[in-house]
Amino acid sequence: MNEDKTKSGLVSIIGRTNVGKSTLLNHLIEQKVSITSRKPQTTRFRVLGIKTKGLCQAVIIDTPGYHRGHKRALNKYMNKVALSAMTGIDILLFVVEALKWKEEDQFLLQKILKGLNKVILVINKIDKLKQKERLLPYIDQLTDKHDFMDIIPISALKGNNIKRLEKSILTNLPTAEYLYPEEQTTDMTEKFLISETIREKCIARVGQEIPYRITVTIDQFEEKGLILFISATLYVEKKSQKGILIGLGGKNLKSIGTSSRKELERIFQKKVMLKLWVKVKKNWTDNETIMQSMGYRIE
Ligand SMILES: Nc1nc2c(ncn2[C@@H]2O[C@H](COP(=O)(O)OP(=O)(O)O)[C@@H](O)[C@H]2O)c(=O)[nH]1
Ligand SMILES: [Mg+2]
Structure with missing residues (x-):
């Protein structure tokens, strides 16, 4: 048996705009690879971060947040980039905001994630919660909506629970050769x-x-x-x-x-x-x- 078998795969971060996807990618990679801001629709391109740890390599793709109700070519382009990052993916991180379920979240879940069994639900911004006891009923509610592989509440900004998420990602990767050299952290020019x-x-x-x-x-x-x-x-x-x-x-x-x-x-x-x-x-x-x-x- 080969004990040095590596795991590797593509992980896509999707979710509506402004839920903290880019902040999360930067935290996972421990380096700023994707720009963030308080304004929605900051990410326009596909941004790739690479995390290699303990014989596992996750190639993580940040995408523009999916948004509706805007009709300009730029908005269409951004939505296309967001949706194109869904094919050939091993794990999807579906990022939502704690206690803020919106129409776009529902759309993504029903139309895009439907039937997919490799989705980790990431509930972000738990640091903003004033009443922590409201989180559990919220998680229960979401559990009923989809057969998630894992459900992990985090704060991408403060770093809470990121290690747990990281572990869940890495252990769920398929056995495969690394896609990128071990020391590489991004593919951007x-x-x-x-x-x-x-x-x-x-x-x-x-x-x-x-x-x-x-x-x-x-x-x-x-x-x-x-x-x-x-x-x-x-x-x-x-x-x-x-x-x-x-x-x-x-x-x-x-x-x-x-x-x-x-x-x-x-x-x-x-x-x-x-x-x-x-x-x-x-x-x-x-x-x-x-x-x-x-x-x-x-x-
Ligand atoms: N309080 C709080 N703010 C966060 C958290 N994660 C992201 N943010 C903020 O939410 C805003 C949007 O973040 P960004 O990563 O650009 O969202 P994206 O559009 O999903 O990529 C920024 O102002 C972030 O600082 C978090 O865990 N807690
Ligand atoms: Mg972003």
């Missing part, structure tokens, strides 16, 4: 990491006003000696949005630049020279051709 870092800072700064209309492209990424030279363009849809993004006397853009630079220097452990430009691309969130040219493609 440096350019993608940079554009997502900058987009996160934009949402943090002007997310109240224009959360969904910003996209970032990287025009230059060059290492010269000890310095990384990066220049990026931030696209918005209207002149008024450009004004908001730049801010009075350039205040917002400056702050986005500073916080992005600091985080990039931490990630790359190098000095970073960052240049940001703001441009208007009319109606980009509703134009598939423009979106494709900006990197919104389904692989």
Whole structure:
């Protein structure tokens, strides 16, 4: 008997927007691979994190939250990415929020997860519960809705019960060879990491006003000696949005630049020279051709 048999497989995190999927992925990988924010619909792309531990490797996919009632091309794209991460998957983590069951949760459960027997129900944000005793009846209610492989209440933000979830994921993986080298933690390119870092800072700064209309492209990424030279363009849809993004006397853009630079220097452990430009691309969130040219493609 081969005692060194490894387990490995694909794990997809699905759930409606803003339940904490990206926060959970970052916690499981113990590294920030997916950007998060208080605004819904922050994740736009498929983000992959790799967790290797004790002869098990989980390849975990974070997806845009499934959402309804929005009809722009960007929303359709995001829902497509969310649903395409469902095929060929070994384990699904269905993330919901404690005590907040919504129409979209019901939709995902009934239409997407129906009949699937490899679903772990993850009840997130238990740290927010004021009356802890309400959790058990909530779990009972959900148990009746589907034949879940496991049900685990967690706090992705505080880290409560994440180890239990991790164990449940790893032990339920099929016996297989590793899909990625042991030391790899993500499959994203440096350019993608940079554009997502900058987009996160934009949402943090002007997310109240224009959360969904910003996209970032990287025009230059060059290492010269000890310095990384990066220049990026931030696209918005209207002149008024450009004004908001730049801010009075350039205040917002400056702050986005500073916080992005600091985080990039931490990630790359190098000095970073960052240049940001703001441009208007009319109606980009509703134009598939423009979106494709900006990197919104389904692989
Ligand atoms: N209190 C609390 N907030 C959380 C928790 N997990 C995520 N959040 C917050 O919920 C918001 C949405 O999180 P995010 O990971 O971007 O959600 P996603 O849209 O499902 O990927 C962010 O402000 C997170 O900080 C949690 O366990 N407890
Ligand atoms: Mg997300």
